[in-house]
Amino acid sequence: MALLILCMILVPLCIGNGVLRVIYRKKAAADFGAADAWLIGEIAVIGVAEAAHLGCVFAGWSFSREATVFGIAAGVLALAGLAAAFFPRAGKGLGPFLRRFRQGSRQELVLLLLFGVLVLSQVVYILSGKGIYCDGDMTAETVGSFLYTDRVYEVNPMTGADYVGGVPLRLKILCLPGLYGALCRLFALQPAEVVWKAIPLATLAGGYCAFSCLGRCLFAEDGKKRYCFLVLTALLVWAGKYALWMDGFGILCSGWRGVVIRNTVLVPYAVSLCLRRRWVPVVLCIAAEACIAWTLYGAGICLLTAVSLLAVRFVLQKAETPDGKEAAS
Amino acid sequence: MTELLANAWKGWQQFTEAGKLAALFLASLLFLWLGGKYKTRKSFFVYTALMTVCCIFPVTAALLMLYQTKFYDYVWIWSTVPMTAVTAWAGTELLDGQWQGFRIAGLKRGLPVTALLLAMILLCGGVGNDGYDRSPEGDLGARAREVLQAVTSQQQEGACLWAPGEILEYAREADPSVRLLYGRNMWDIALNAYTYDTYPQELRDLYLWMENVDETGEAVVTDDQGEKEILRGEDCVRIAAKAGVTDILLPDRIESEKAEEYAAILGGKSVQVDGYYLLSR
Numbered sequence: 001m002a003l004l005i006l007c008m009i010l011v012p013l014c015i016g017n018g019v020l021r022v023i024y025r026k027k028a029a030a031d032f033g034a035a036d037a038w039l040i041g042e043i044a045v046i047g048v049a050e051a052a053h054l055g056c057v058f059a060g061w062s063f064s065r066e067a068t069v070f071g072i073a074a075g076v077l078a079l080a081g082l083a084a085a086f087f088p089r090a091g092k093g094l095g096p097f098l099r100r101f102r103q104g105s106r107q108e109l110v111l112l113l114l115f116g117v118l119v120l121s122q123v124v125y126i127l128s129g130k131g132i133y134c135d136g137d138m139t140a141e142t143v144g145s146f147l148y149t150d151r152v153y154e155v156n157p158m159t160g161a162d163y164v165g166g167v168p169l170r171l172k173i174l175c176l177p178g179l180y181g182a183l184c185r186l187f188a189l190q191p192a193e194v195v196w197k198a199i200p201l202a203t204l205a206g207g208y209c210a211f212s213c214l215g216r217c218l219f220a221e222d223g224k225k226r227y228c229f230l231v232l233t234a235l236l237v238w239a240g241k242y243a244l245w246m247d248g249f250g251i252l253c254s255g256w257r258g259v260v261i262r263n264t265v266l267v268p269y270a271v272s273l274c275l276r277r278r279w280v281p282v283v284l285c286i287a288a289e290a291c292i293a294w295t296l297y298g299a300g301i302c303l304l305t306a307v308s309l310l311a312v313r314f315v316l317q318k319a320e321t322p323d324g325k326e327a328a329s
Numbered sequence: 330m331t332e333l334l335a336n337a338w339k340g341w342q343q344f345t346e347a348g349k350l351a352a353l354f355l356a357s358l359l360f361l362w363l364g365g366k367y368k369t370r371k372s373f374f375v376y377t378a379l380m381t382v383c384c385i386f387p388v389t390a391a392l393l394m395l396y397q398t399k400f401y402d403y404v405w406i407w408s409t410v411p412m413t414a415v416t417a418w419a420g421t422e423l424l425d426g427q428w429q430g431f432r433i434a435g436l437k438r439g440l441p442v443t444a445l446l447l448a449m450i451l452l453c454g455g456v457g458n459d460g461y462d463r464s465p466e467g468d469l470g471a472r473a474r475e476v477l478q479a480v481t482s483q484q485q486e487g488a489c490l491w492a493p494g495e496i497l498e499y500a501r502e503a504d505p506s507v508r509l510l511y512g513r514n515m516w517d518i519a520l521n522a523y524t525y526d527t528y529p530q531e532l533r534d535l536y537l538w539m540e541n542v543d544e545t546g547e548a549v550v551t552d553d554q555g556e557k558e559i560l561r562g563e564d565c566v567r568i569a570a571k572a573g574v575t576d577i578l579l580p581d582r583i584e585s586e587k588a589e590e591y592a593a594i595l596g597g598k599s600v601q602v603d604g605y606y607l608l609s610r
Binding site: 171232244245300 | 350
């Protein structure tokens with residue numbers, strides 16, 4: 001489990017760094033930090049998992065083959081991303097954060113400490129397994145079936161009997177059960193450990209990375225406000241643990257579900273990218289959503305959010321400012 | 330469309346009944362607007378306000394429900410509204426103002442306002458509100474696993490199990506090699522959205538019998554028309570045997586003679602396993 005968590009931290013970070021290098025080449029993107037690299041890396045991992053899963057669904061690969069292809073592809077991408085780190089960086093990386101941490105005011109440190117305590121309490125809660133909510137969800141059983149039969153969607157995960165009518169194709173192509181199964185196979189872990197503990201931790205981290213990016217958009221370089229924003233976000237996550245559709249419930253009780261990853265990671269991150277006018281990664285968010293949640297033929301909440309934000313920005317520019325820029329842009 | 334509109338209206342009521350963070354979010358929008366704080370990120374604010382109105386107003390809510398596909402309920406259209414982020418944004422602006430830029434000088438006004446905000450967040454939310462325990466290590470999960478282990482140790486390859494819901498709930502997740510007569514989707518209807526397969530009425534009756542059986546081996550159930558029906562254990566075990574069940578786990582409230590009788594119908598023997606009878610072919 002510890003090795004998986006370590007890989008979940010490092011592999012997306014390396015891949016994300018590489019992807020940012022590819023997207024922005026020599027144009028140094030000053031507003032991209034380590035959180036961006038990690039999130040872009042997560043999205044790339046989803047992309048790799050989707051490609052491997054489609055091979056399994058359409059080409060009839062065994063599940064072991066899907067896991068192997070995913071493992072090799074993710075490893076190669078991570079190494080490529082690591083190599084890219086030796087060249088001039090696309091983003092700011094961890095440097096500014098560590099500098100700010102060393103030079104930060106006492107208030108910033110207090111807020112950061114408070115945020116750390118809140119996040120730690122949430123990590124403990126997730127690892128305790130007290131809040132696992134499985135109603136209407138069969139991810140753990142699906143992953144178990146993949147691993148047991150070495151095929152995808154051959155047997156009904158609820159009974160273990162052969163499917164009669166089968167599964168709708170638009171559900172079959174979603175990659176999350178395949179990704180979780182591949183992680184189980186690669187790290188020799190049980191589905192319950194990966195699905196209910198490791199993945200929700202990644203969602204928690206991804207959520208706070210996305211909110212951190214959003215905070216940076218809202219408060220620019222004001223560290224105190226940004227950390228206060230994160231503290232309040234963490235508090236709202238705890239407080240929102242009362243209903244299925246709240247971000248807090250999603251992160252703390254069902255962080256492995258596609259809609260939760262979409263709502264707490266992809267959508268806030270897409271909003272932050274739209275506010276920064278970074279459109280290529282927005283497209284990646286839209287594609288990632290189509291790989292993990294049921295959408296209207298690929299058109300999901302990220303697309304709606306991006307288009308709406310773009311439209312609002314356009315209308316506001318036309319209606320108000322002569323130079324077409326928002327105050328904080 | 331009428332049904333969709335009705336769902337949108339009912340959904341909004343359900344959305345606001347469960348907790349009050351939605352109210353806190355609306356108050357946050359108002360604060361950002363009246364305090365002029367929205368100007369730093371006008372497009373984000375206008376987008377949020379617009380989507381909020383769309384989610385509340387039934388016609389636009391129905392359109393959003395169509396867009397997100399009928400696979401998801403009304404509450405999921407709120408995914409378009411960055412509630413957490415905007416509430417935290419407003420809270421940050423409020424605290425920044427009261428603390429005068431988070432300085433010690435602002436302690437006099439900042440501290441009470443911080444306490445008030447904290448109280449509001451906690452009162453509007455539901456910290457500590459669990460009401461379920463599905464973890465493998467939880468009380469129910471641990472007991473079900475113990476029983477399952479005892480059962481599977483006696484099963485042969487290709488065995489098919491029929492057991493009470495509290496055991497079946499955990500069976501496939503605990504051991505994917507266990508085949509079941511019916512699974513969790515028998516009572517968790519939402520799971521049926523993931524497949525075209527459905528259960529015949531015969532299997533539904535077996536489920537009702539297993540969950541309602543009394544010590545005499547009979548279960549009184551109410552059908553869709555509201556009429557009472559008595560399901561007899563002998564008939565149910567015969568149907569189960571015909572459907573390929575090799576192992577049956579019965580609650581031990583059933584008389585032991587009845588359990589022996591059912592074991593004979595199944596063509597096997599009955600043993601006691603941790604509060605249940607295990608009938609094996």
